[in-house]
Amino acid sequence: xxxxxxxxxxxxxxxxxxxxxxxxxxxxxxxxxxxxxxxxxxxxxxxxxxxxxxxxxxxxxxxxxxxxxxxxxxxxxxxxxxxxxxxxxxxxxxxxxxxxxxxxxxxxxxxxxxxxxxxxxxxxxxxxxxxxxxxxxxxxxxxxxxxxxxxxxxxxxxxxxxxxxxxxxxxxxxxxxxxxxxxxxxxxxxxxxxxxxxxxxxxxxxxxxxxxxxxxxxxxxxxxxxxxxxxxxxxxxxxxxxxxxxxxxxxxxxxxxxxxxxxxxxxxxxxxxxxxxxxxxxxxxxxxxxxxxxxxxxxxxxxxxxxxxxxxxxxxxxxxxxxxxxxxxxxxxxxxxxxxxxxxxxxxxxxxxxxxxxxxxxxxxxxxxxxxxxxxxxxxxxxxxxxxxxxxxxxxxxxxxxxxxxxxxxxxxxxxxxxxxxxxxxxxxxxxxxxxxxxxxxxxxxxxxxxxxxxxxxxxxxxxxxxxxxxxxxxxxxxxxxxxxxxx
Ligand code: GLN
Numbered sequence: 001x002x003x004x005x006x007x008x009x010x011x012x013x014x015x016x017x018x019x020x021x022x023x024x025x026x027x028x029x030x031x032x033x034x035x036x037x038x039x040x041x042x043x044x045x046x047x048x049x050x051x052x053x054x055x056x057x058x059x060x061x062x063x064x065x066x067x068x069x070x071x072x073x074x075x076x077x078x079x080x081x082x083x084x085x086x087x088x089x090x091x092x093x094x095x096x097x098x099x100x101x102x103x104x105x106x107x108x109x110x111x112x113x114x115x116x117x118x119x120x121x122x123x124x125x126x127x128x129x130x131x132x133x134x135x136x137x138x139x140x141x142x143x144x145x146x147x148x149x150x151x152x153x154x155x156x157x158x159x160x161x162x163x164x165x166x167x168x169x170x171x172x173x174x175x176x177x178x179x180x181x182x183x184x185x186x187x188x189x190x191x192x193x194x195x196x197x198x199x200x201x202x203x204x205x206x207x208x209x210x211x212x213x214x215x216x217x218x219x220x221x222x223x224x225x226x227x228x229x230x231x232x233x234x235x236x237x238x239x240x241x242x243x244x245x246x247x248x249x250x251x252x253x254x255x256x257x258x259x260x261x262x263x264x265x266x267x268x269x270x271x272x273x274x275x276x277x278x279x280x281x282x283x284x285x286x287x288x289x290x291x292x293x294x295x296x297x298x299x300x301x302x303x304x305x306x307x308x309x310x311x312x313x314x315x316x317x318x319x320x321x322x323x324x325x326x327x328x329x330x331x332x333x334x335x336x337x338x339x340x341x342x343x344x345x346x347x348x349x350x351x352x353x354x355x356x357x358x359x360x361x362x363x364x365x366x367x368x369x370x371x372x373x374x375x376x377x378x379x380x381x382x383x384x385x386x387x388x389x390x391x392x393x394x395x396x397x398x399x400x401x402x403x404x405x406x407x408x409x410x411x412x413x414x415x416x417x418x419x420x421x422x423x424x425x426x427x428x429x430x431x432x433x434x435x436x437x438x439x440x441x442x443x444x445x446x447x448x449x450x451x452x453x454x455x456x457x458x459x460x461x462x463x464x465x466x467x468x469x470x471x472x473x474x475x476x477x478x479x480x481x482x483x484x485x486x487x488x
Contacts, residue, residue, distance in 0.1 A: 001026040002163040006072045006220040009166060013071035016060060020053040020071030024115050027073045031117065031164045034488045039139050040149075040159040042078050043086050044118035049073065056113045068223055070113030075165040077156045078119035079126055080211065081200040082106050089202045090122040090134040090152075093354030094332040103200025104232045105169065105211050112227040117165055120155030124356045125323065126176055126204045128152050129428035132419050133358045140415070141184060143453055143485045147412040150180030150428075156214050157184040161485050167224050168214045173205050174311055175408070175432030177212045178444035182407035182456020185446045185483035187221045187473070188214040190432075192464050193439035194239040197232035205318040206237075208311075208436045216482055218445060218474040222250035225466070241464060249467035253474025258292040261472065264299035264400035269431055274409040277450025282406045285447040285457050288479045289404075289472070299400060301392040306385045307434040312426060313369050313382035314437070319359075320366030326354065361422065386437045393438040397462040402472050405431045407444040407456030431458060441466040445473040446483045454483050 001009075001023060012018045028046055035041055056071040076082065079089045081099035083106075088094040102110070109116065123133040131139040131154030139154040141147040142162040149158040153170035157180035160168055170177035172190035181188030189212050196211045203209060213224035229243040265286065271279045290296050328334040328350030336349035355363070369378035396403055408428050418424040435442040440463045447457035457476055461469040 002030050004166065005217050006069055006166040006215060007223060009072045010068045010070060014060065020056045020115060021050060023071060024049050024053040024073050027117055027165055034162050035164060037140060037145060037488060038142055038158050038162045038164070039137065040120055040155040040162060040164055041075065041118045042088060042121050042136055042155070045085055045116060048085065049115050049117050052115045056115065059113070066113035067227070069167070069227060072114050072167060073117045073165050074109060074114045075117050075120050075156055075159040075168040076106065077122055077153050077168070077170050079122060079171055079202045080106055080169065081202070082116070082119065085119065087119065089126070090124040090136065091354065091356070091359070092135040092333060093326045093350070097332045101200065104197035104234060105228050106200065108228050114167065114227070120153070120159055120168060122155055123152035124359050125202070125319065126152040126171055126173055127319070127358050127362055129175070129179055129425050130418065131155060132415065133356055135356055138415060141412045142488060143185065143412065146414055148183070148415055150183040150412070152176040153180045157181055157186050157188065160184065160186045160214060160216050162488060166215065167220060169211060169228070170214050171201060171209060171211045172436065173208045173210070173315060174436050175429035177214060178432050178442060178456065178458060179408045179428055181214060181444040183412040183454060185454030185485060186214060186216050187218055187443065187445050188212065189221050189225060189443040190435065190441060191225060191229055191466055192239065192441045194237045195229050195243065195441070195464070195466065197235045197238055199232055199234040203322040205315040206322065207318060208315060218470060218477045219250050219254065221443070222246040222470050239464070244464060244467035246466050246470045249470040250474040253471035254478050256292050256475055256478040258289060258294035258472065258475050261294045262400040263289055263294045263296045263472065264396055264403045265296065266304060266403055266405050267298050267300045268302065268304045269405040273427070273430060274406055275411065275450065278406045278409060278411065278455050281448045281450055281455040282457060285476055285480065286404065289475065292475050292479070297400060299396045299403065301396055301434070303385060303388040303392050304434045307389055307437055308426060308430055310382040310385040310389070311433045311437060312365070313378050314386065316362040316366035317369050317379050318366070320363045320370065323359070323363060326351065358422070389434055390438045393440060393462070401461070401468050403460040405458050407431060407458040411450050411453035411455060435460050439463055441469055443469045443473045445476045447476065447480055449483070
């Protein structure tokens with residue numbers, strides 16, 4: 001049961017060959033069996049999941065058609081508000097907080113009849129590339145428990161690879177869906193910015209944050225994408241436009257025919273800084289796309305290599321403002337409230353104890369970059385670079401349908417090997433960040449193994465052309481197949 005795809009499970013549940021309760025129990029049992037080793041979950045909502053499963057079973061029995069994912073279990077990154085269910089964003093400062101409402105995305109998951117198993121581990125406030133910055137300890141990569149599962153959404157990706165859930169939700173600000181997907185051999189999509197609602201998503205960098213679907217197959221990812229995407233009047237940057245038919249696009253790509261599709265290789269990502277095994281897997285996959293009929297050309301995007309430094313000014317600037325709300329007054333932790341401290345002291349003690357070192361580093365960088373004397377030199381410059389990168393993308397998509405690159409320069413690294421040098425950690429997102437600055441969609445799909453570990457292939461498309469990336473991703477999958485990790 002746990003190895004089936006979400007599409008298969010949904011069909012079995014809809015035809016009442018199995019109940020959602022049975023499927024949910026199988027996954028809860030799997031979590032009980034392996035999560036002590038993997039630690040993908042921060043909170044498992046066993047009672048809530050079983051109640052939701054029984055309710056779906058009842059509705060299906062009454063003849064309701066709830067859609068293709070009804071009754072299918074799902075894991076949700078702990079950065080989305082879930083009513084009455086603990087939500088921490090991986091931070092001590094939100095320990096014990098139970099939101100009074102559901103994020104729009106969570107509401108849509110419930111309306112589609114999916115069954116939430118629990119909340120997954122993540123780097124604190126989604127800042128990181130390894131899940132080692134979670135205040136609750138790391139998640140371990142099911143492929144090799146001594147290695148990282150990527151980040152910040154390492155829990156959502158590891159839960160898939162460990163067969164603890166067939167579907168999960170991540171959020172991608174600079175790569176946090178795609179990079180964990182790549183290093184765990186799973187699929188993760190960052191939709192077009194504004195294509196999925198941020199209402200109820202704990203903000204990191206509001207102009208970049210994009211929730212999205214994760215699964216073990218491209219079709220499952222597309223099915224989940226279709227459930228969560230679409231306009232939300234409660235999110236001021238939500239796009240009021242039809243969602244492209246990503247499910248049809250994935251099915252078209254699965255036929256393995258890419259005739260008429262133009263694929264662009266980013267010249268600036270020709271391999272410097274990436275592991276040879278990653279580049280070899282990438283090139284093999286590009287050759288396979290050409291064999292499927294795609295026309296492959298090289299495209300120059302001269303500003304892509306400036307994306308990383310621009311991102312590490314813009315994202316910290318926005319987070320320094322967004323995280324000001326965690327002051328010990330409104331939510332979660334409060335320190336020093338003993339009658340001997342002033343309000344300002346309580347706020348600063350709370351923030352000192354509640355935030356981890358990476359979050360503090362970002363707040364300090366962001367505050368500095370936004371300060372009056374440095375605003376133009378840092379934040380202003382970074383915004384100009386962002387415009388140049390957007391122009392690179394716009395020009396590229398006049399020539400090609402999609403751009404491709406490896407998802408991340410290296411396979412899953414050993415736990416502890418990059419935490420002492422923030423810059424080494426930041427490099428994990430070298431190839432994923434340009435897309436976030438532009439706002440278009442991108443997906444990571446497995447392209448094979450290097451030294452026994454999964455490698456991800458990234459496909460980027462134009463704004464609101466999420467369908468194009470799904471078509472090519474499904475074509476890659478039709479050649480590479482899905483990857484199966486060693487037994488835990
Ligand atoms: N790793 C990047 C960072 O640390 C991206 C994080 C994300 O996408 N949430 O900021």
